Amino acid sequence: MKKIIWIYLVLVNIIFSCKTKTENIDFEKNVLIGIIPSIVDSTCQDPRIFLSPPTFITFPPPAGMNSITKATQGKQHKQLLKQWQFKLDSIEKGTSSIYLAFNLLIKISTDSLEKKLASYTNRKILKTNSKENLTMDINSIKLNKHFKFKNDSSFSKNINVWNEKYDFVFSGFFNVSRIVFDESKSYGILSAGYSCGERCGQGYIIYIKQEDNKWKIDKIEETWIS
Incomplete structure (x- = not known):
């Protein structure tokens, strides 16, 4: 009789543990679904948009020329700046989708997230x-704005991926880690990475919290840059 009771208790414990594990996984997935769009908006970019406007560089007038050269250079810079702003506005008002290669396998972070x-x-x-x-x-x-995900398995894993011709706007590779939560499941932390070229990318630690039943980014720490 004692043996039967013991077996029963073991089975109940296994079933309860499996149920708790499933609930935790489902909870974490729902949090990821809710918070990833905000992380993408905060860390990824449209590769068509210049990072900065044209720089105004003045050169000394050549021998035999007066200061009119400086005024001419300023006029040319204003024209370049106007062209840059026009292109920037056209891109931002456009409807083209911006694709990110996303690894669907969410792994444990190598950072000491618990601490x-x-x-x-x-x-x-x-x-x-x-x-x-x-x-x-x-x-x-x-995702928000014009960002969309493609499974990263459809992209090359070598350096040639940045030289390929795509029929869509390719922004780069994006990934996140699994989330570590506090016991109340009110706060969480995860790592994220974005690679936009051979020597272009950044890594982050993302602190998140729940407010009004919604998850939001509380703080972002940069961990690496390329």
């Missing part, structure tokens, strides 16, 4: 038994 979140919030960290990767459904994530 960072504990220090940031002064709260206890939620301990889970799951140290597994999880897989996202790309269609469940609705």
Whole structure:
């Protein structure tokens, strides 16, 4: 009789643990679905937009010429600036989609996220038994603006990926890690990365919090830049 009771208790514990694990995974996926669009907006860019306007550089007038040269240079710069602003406005008002290669396999972060979140919030960290990767459904994530995801498996994994001719605007590779939560599941932390070229990219630690039943970015820390 005792053996039967023991087996029953073990089975109940296994079932309860599996249910809790599933609920935690579903909760985390829903948070990722809600917060990824904001992370993309904060870390990714339209590669067609210049990072800065044309720089005004003055040169000394050549021998035999007067200061009119400087005025001419200023006029040319204003014209370049006007052209740059016109192109920028055209891109921002356009409807072209901007595609990001996204890895659907969400992995555990290599950063010490537990310690960072504990220090940031002064709260206890939620301990889970799951140290597994999880897989996202790309269609469940609705990005803002003109950004869209493509499965990164459809892109080359070597340096030639940046030289390919695409029939769409390719912004780069984007990834996030699994989230570490505090025990109340009011705060969370994850890492994110964005690569936009051979020597172009940045890594981040993203602190998130729940307000009015919605998750929002609370703070972003840059961890690396290329």
